[in-house]
Amino acid sequence: MEYIPQTQQQLILCCQCGTAIAPNPANMCVNCIRGVVDITEGIPKHVTIHFCRNCERYLQPPNYWVNAELESRELLALCLKRLKGLNKVRLVDAGFIWTEPHSRRVKVKLTIQKEVFTSTILQQIFEVEYVVSYQQCDECTRVAAQNTWKAMVQVRQKVEHKRTFFYLEQLILKHNAHKDTTNIKEVKDGIDFYYTNRAHAIKMMEFLAAVVPTRSKSSEQLVSTDIHSGSSSYKFSYSLEIVPVCKDDLVCIPNKLAKSLGNISPLLICLRVSNTLQLMDVNTLNVADIQTTAYWRTPFNSLASAKELTEYYVLDVEPVGPTRGRYVLADVEVARSTDFGKNDTTFITRTHLGALLKAGDTAMGYDISRSNFNDDNFDAMDRAALPDVILVKKSYPVHRKKNKTRQWKLRQLAKEEEEMAPRKQDVARLENDYEMFLRDLEEDPELRSNINIFKDTNAVAKAKKSQYAMAVEDEMQDQDEDGEEEEEDFPEISLEEMMDEMTLQDDETFAEEDTDDVMY
Incomplete structure (x- = not known):
């Protein structure tokens, strides 16, 4: 066996403290290196x-x-x-x-x-x-200060109700289109949106134009000018006017426009409003889509709105054959609810609600025989050929009377109200418009599919207690005090359509606009 001698590592002294260390390029120990460097x-x-x-x-x-x-x-x-x-x-x-x-x-x-x-x-x-x-950021500074907005979007509609803006509010909340606003102010005929960036205002205009038929105007105001640098500051204002035709309105279009739409009847009802107007002839189920540019080229107003609907009692329904989706053409014999049991005045009219109505139901419609419309297009029509009644939708008066609470609710925008306090009649009218909007949501599944509906936990708890109380009284389950049976086909909002209420912060993303939404 060969012996291998073990060589001992040579040590040197640190040049600073003299401690024996292994050789290194600095010739210093770690402590001295830390002290020097x-x-x-x-x-x-x-x-x-x-x-x-x-x-x-x-x-x-x-x-x-x-x-x-x-x-x-x-x-x-x-x-x-x-x-x-x-x-x-x-x-x-x-x-x-x-x-x-x-x-x-x-x-x-x-x-x-x-x-x-x-x-x-x-x-x-x-x-x-x-x-x-x-330190306050620039955006919070503009919000805290007054009159510091750079762009404003004014949305207006010349109608007697606010249901259009109630629906637009839900669409804005669903798509989070208001995330860039610094202030939202509610005015008499519409809503104003304020922005610190012009691009955000243009984005809101594009969103509104995708869901409702509008026309816009823009203006700018010079705020200040720097003559040394040649820069100027402007305020931009965008005005959007929504078509004054809403869902379930009765319209009479010009003859020239009616001929261009396939020679359709001028007297129509507004079936659906998205970025176009969808009108229907209840006598033939023919539907015409009017583009926004075509409407503003030949504008027309509504003859009557949903506030002027009359309640009718359905006596007989006889389908006549043609169908279009969920609509079935039928001849219906009706009588005014105010005249029912007092006289023998009845009307036979043609309607698109043949699949929904049956004898004993109630429906809402326009009383053409008693109406006097101030419209040139309507005056040009032959009054002898006009129907006495035009039915629009089915109503559920008994259900409304017995069920006054709802198990769901809607979110609302944080809007700034007008400086002057509203009058009592204005508050009552606003509450009535909101109630009509909620009723339409309950009765129209296609309409409420475009918005977010949230569960009302307090109302659900109250509903359970009331159901327990009603179970004790078996006599009140099928009939009310007047002996009227409640409508069984009432389209209630199911729990599957409701969302659990939650607080959504700024991490919400702006969803793509749905151009097939319904407007009032």
């Missing part, structure tokens, strides 16, 4: 970061504000970006040191490495303290 030099130990208390965002210079929770990855990245000189060393590890949430101090522990001499790498751990300073 500071690799954290040039990296600040105290930094100020700015925080907006209104929107709870941090400033990322030069002018970008970001959302970040305490001890989150976003806040850590923001803190590291604020450190100057960090690019000259190698960052090994970084983490937060716990501090009181209200102390306005954020501490970060950093581990860095740097080559101080040839083949000599030094690692060091140190702390950086960040002082949170309050």
Whole structure:
């Protein structure tokens, strides 16, 4: 066996303290190297970061504000970006040191490495303290100040009710189209939306034009001019006028327009309103779609709205054959509810509700025989050929009388009301319009499919108690006090269509506009 002698490692003395160490290019021990060289030099130990208390965002210079929770990855990245000189060393590890949430101090522990001499790498751990300073962001400043908006969208409709804006409000909430607004103000004939950016106002205009037929006008106002730099500041105003024709309205279109639509009858009812007007002839089930440009080329107004509907009692229904989707053409014998049992006045009319009506039901329609319309297009028609009654929809009076509470509710926009307090008659009219809107949602499944409906937990609990009380009285289950049976085919909103109420923050994304929505 060959003997291999073991060579002992040669040691040298540190040139600073004389400690025996292994040879290295610096000829110094680790403690002396740390005392002589500071690799954290040039990296600040105290930094100020700015925080907006209104929107709870941090400033990322030069002018970008970001959302970040305490001890989150976003806040850590923001803190590291604020450190100057960090690019000259190698960052090994970084983490937060716990501090009181209200102390306005954020501490970060950093581990860095740097080559101080040839083949000599030094690692060091140190702390950086960040002082949170309050500063209001530009957007919150504009919101807090007055008359600082840059763009405004004025939405108007010249009708007697607010049901159109109730539906638009639900569409805006569903698609989160109001996320960029600084203020929403409710006025007499519509709503005003205020923005700090012109592009956001144009985006709202495009959204509204995709769901309702509108025409727009724009204007600009000079605010200030800098003659030295040649720059100017403007305020932009966009006015949108919605077509004054709503769902279930009775219209009489010009003869020229009727001929261009396949020689359809001029007297029609508005069946559906999206970005086009869908009108139906109840005598033939013919449907005409009027584009927005075609309407404004030959505009026309409604002869009567849903507030002028008359209640009729259905005596007999006889289908005549043609069908179009859920609509069936039928001849119906009706009598006014006010005349029923008092005289023998009845009417036989043709309607598109043959699949919904049966003897004993009630329906809402327009009383043409007693109406006097101030319209040139209607005056040009032959009055002898006009029907006495035009039925529009089926009604459920008994169900409305017995069931006054709803197990669902809708969200609402945070709108600023007018400075002057509304009159009592205006408040009553607004409540009546909102009640009609809620009834239409219950009776029209196609309409409520475009909006979000939320469960009302309080109403559900009350409904369970009332059901228990009604179960005790067996006599009241099938008939009410007047002996009228409740409508069995009432289209109630099922629990599957309701959403659990939750608070949605700014992380909602703007959904794509649905151009097939219904408007009133």
